Amino acid sequence: xxxxxxxxxxxxxxxxxxxxxxxxxxxxxxxxxxxxxxxxxxxxxxxxxxxxxxxxxxxxxxxxxxxxxxxxxxxxxxxxxxxxxxxxxxxxxxxxxxxxxxxxxxxxxxxxxxxxxxxxxxxxxxxxxxxxxxxxxxxxxxxxxxxxxxxxxxxxxxxxxxxxxxxxxxxxxxxxxxxxxxxxxxxxxxxxxxxxxxxxxxxxxxxxxxxxxxxxxxxxxxxxxxxxxxxxxxxxxxxxxxxxxxxxxxxxxxxxxxxxxxxxxxxxxxxxxxxxxxxxxxxxxxxxxxxxxxxxxxxxxxxxxxxxxxxxxxxxxxxxxxxxxxxxxxxxxxxxxxxxxxxxxxxxxxxxxxxxxxxxxxxxxxxxxxxxxxxxxxxxxxxxxxxxxxxxxxxxxx
Numbered sequence: 361x362x363x364x365x366x367x368x369x370x371x372x373x374x375x376x377x378x379x380x381x382x383x384x385x386x387x388x389x390x391x392x393x394x395x396x397x398x399x400x401x402x403x404x405x406x407x408x409x410x411x412x413x414x415x416x417x418x419x420x421x422x423x424x425x426x427x428x429x430x431x432x433x434x435x436x437x438x439x440x441x442x443x444x445x446x447x448x449x450x451x452x453x454x455x456x457x458x459x460x461x462x463x464x465x466x467x468x469x470x471x472x473x474x475x476x477x478x479x480x481x482x483x484x485x486x487x488x489x490x491x492x493x494x495x496x497x498x499x500x501x502x503x504x505x506x507x508x509x510x511x512x513x514x515x516x517x518x519x520x521x522x523x524x525x526x527x528x529x530x531x532x533x534x535x536x537x538x539x540x541x542x543x544x545x546x547x548x549x550x551x552x553x554x555x556x557x558x559x560x561x562x563x564x565x566x567x568x569x570x571x572x573x574x575x576x577x578x579x580x581x582x583x584x585x586x587x588x589x590x591x592x593x594x595x596x597x598x599x600x601x602x603x604x605x606x607x608x609x610x611x612x613x614x615x616x617x618x619x620x621x622x623x624x625x626x627x628x629x630x631x632x633x634x635x636x637x638x639x640x641x642x643x644x645x646x647x648x649x650x651x652x653x654x655x656x657x658x659x660x661x662x663x664x665x666x667x668x669x670x671x672x673x674x675x676x677x678x679x680x681x682x683x684x685x686x687x688x689x690x691x692x693x694x695x696x697x698x699x700x701x702x703x704x705x706x707x708x709x710x711x712x713x714x715x716x717x718x719x720x721x722x723x724x725x726x727x728x729x730x731x732x733x734x735x736x737x738x739x740x741x742x743x744x745x746x747x748x749x750x751x752x753x754x755x756x757x758x
Contacts, residue, residue, distance in 0.1 A: 384717055402557050404544030409515055411541065411551040416681045417473065418553055418670040419480050420447035422537055423487070425551070426515045430582035432489045435593040436691050441487065448685030449596060450474060450483035452604045453678050453705075455746075456625050457633045459649065459659070466649060468659040470666045472677035472712070474604060475625075476614055480537065482603075486596035490584035495577060499566040502577035506540060506548075514581040515551075516540040521571025525564060535575045536671070540565075553670070590692070597689045601698075601757035604682075608750040627750065630743040637736035640729060647729045656728060660721040667716045676709025683709070686753075697756035704749040711742055 374385040409429045415421020420443045428440035451474025458469045473479060484491050492509075496502050509516045519535045542549040547559040569577050607614070608626045617625070623632045639645025650656035667673050674681060683705040690698040715738050723731045 384713075402542065402544065402549055404549055405542040405557060406510075406513060406515055409541045409551075411539075411554075411556055415443055415553060415670060416674045417443065417447045417678060419537060420444075420450060420483065420681075421670075422517065422539060422551075422553060423480075423483055426517060426539060427487060427489055427582065429515050430489065430585065432487065432582065432585050433588065434688075435488065435588045435590045436688070442684075442688065444681050444684035445688050446483050446487065447473075447678070447681055448604075448689065449486040449600045450479045451477050451600060451607070452682045452685060454604070454607055454626065455629045455677075457629050458621075458624055461649070466655045466659055468663050470663050470673065472667070472673040472679075474607065475672070476617060477603065477607065482600065484580065486600060487586070488588070488593060488596070489582050489586040491580055491586075492583050493578070493580045495579075497576060499570065499577065502569060502579070503562060503566065506579060509579065509581040510540065510543060512581075512583075514583070516579050516581045518565075518569055519575040519578040520565070520568035522568070524568040524571045525560065535572050594692050594694070597692060597695065598757050601689070601753060605750045605754035605757065608746065609754070627743050627746045630739055630746060634736040634739040634743070637732040637739070646732050650728065651725065653725055656723065656725075657721045660719050660723070664716060664719055664721065667712070675713065677712035678709075679705040679712060680709035695756065698753075701749065701752045701756050704745070704752060708742070708745055708749060711738075711745065715739070715742065 371385045406429065410425065412421070412425060415424075423446050424441060424443045427446075432441060433439060434441050434445060453472060454474040454477075456469070456471040456475050460467045460469075474482075484493070494505055496505070506516055506518070517537050517539055519537050522536050536552075538553075539551040540548050541551045541557055544559060547561050548565055549557040550560050550565075551557050566577075569575075610622075610626050611628050612619070612622055614622065614625050623629065636644060636649075637646050640647050643649065650659055667677065683702040686698040686702040686705065690696050690702070715735065718735060718738060720731060
């Protein structure tokens with residue numbers, strides 16, 4: 361659960377046949393998904409709820425299903441809010457790079473969505489829908505609230521620790537959101553983005569929801585379609601775009617993040633990554649930090665996983681999805697200039713995919729400095745084009 365395991369199996373099958381990297385194989389399958397008959401609705405599934413697989417950005421795809429089920433419409437088109445529109449309202453794109461050295465491993469984390477701002481919180485606030493959010497420290501209260509929301513016919517989003525569903529505990533695991541989309545024979549039907557639903561017992565779900573103190577028994581559900589005022593929608597779009605552009609261009613600390621880490625975020629963070637890849641004189645330089653073959657392979661594989669995933673990144677570092685958001689938003693009076701910005705982000709997506717394909721976890725020790733220098737050159741060029749695009753974005757929104 362929360363792994364989209366069937367799609368991952370298809371990716372690995374394609375890798376075995378073509379020799380492509382994980383990121384390249386995933387990208388090809390997303391571009392041309394295998395047609396499949398729609399599964400029969402599961403017994404107990406909420407009437408009208410439709411699980412759908414393979415979102416480009418996991419949270420935006422999840423909320424597009426929940427809001428569509430509730431009848432929430434885009435004020436501009438009258439159609440359900442698209443994944444691209446919701447991703448853009450959430451903050452869209454960003455950048456973050458961090459490494460942490462432990463006794464046995466050195467981790468490398470890359471995030472290319474809006475971060476560390478409240479991505480899902482922004483999406484909820486700017487969707488225009490009436491959405492109730494609840495938290496509690498009591499499993500009993502949490503279950504009562506979940507049952508009450510389901511009784512209204514609403515699909516309920518809950519936040520959980522995925523590993524606890526399999527009986528394991530990971531201290532450092534991030535939470536993930538899933539949709540409780542019905543009930544059957546005393547069990548809950550969970551849509552985790554894999555294309556169908558899986559049954560989960562109440563005790564199992566309660567344990568997973570209690571996995572992280574900050575997210576303990578959180579849930580959200582739509583209580584009304586909310587405002588359909590185009591002016592409010594325009595204000596939300598403009599606010600989201602400004603937040604995105606300013607976070608990308610900022611050279612100061614992010615909200616809630618110490619100032620000393622500011623150079624790890626935004627376009628400044630892309631340049632920081634390039635500098636550390638080139639640094640052959642200090643311990644913070646990647647040639648020294650990843651001199652060990654196993655640490656280097658693990659870190660580069662981890663980065664590929666982030667770039668290929670659907671939670672913290674996605675195809676083209678989510679830039680093509682953001683381009684689709686800009687194309688939709690350009691239909692709003694006064695925002696037509698966004699049509700000229702969208703191609704910049706479409707092109708950046710191709711460049712980010714090229715970087716992902718360049719990364720070689722099997723790079724021999726003797727070649728690591730040269731490999732890192734090649735990656736740094738690509739990142740430096742990306743940073744320049746990201747800066748051009750972000751400035752154009754800010755001008756178009758203001």
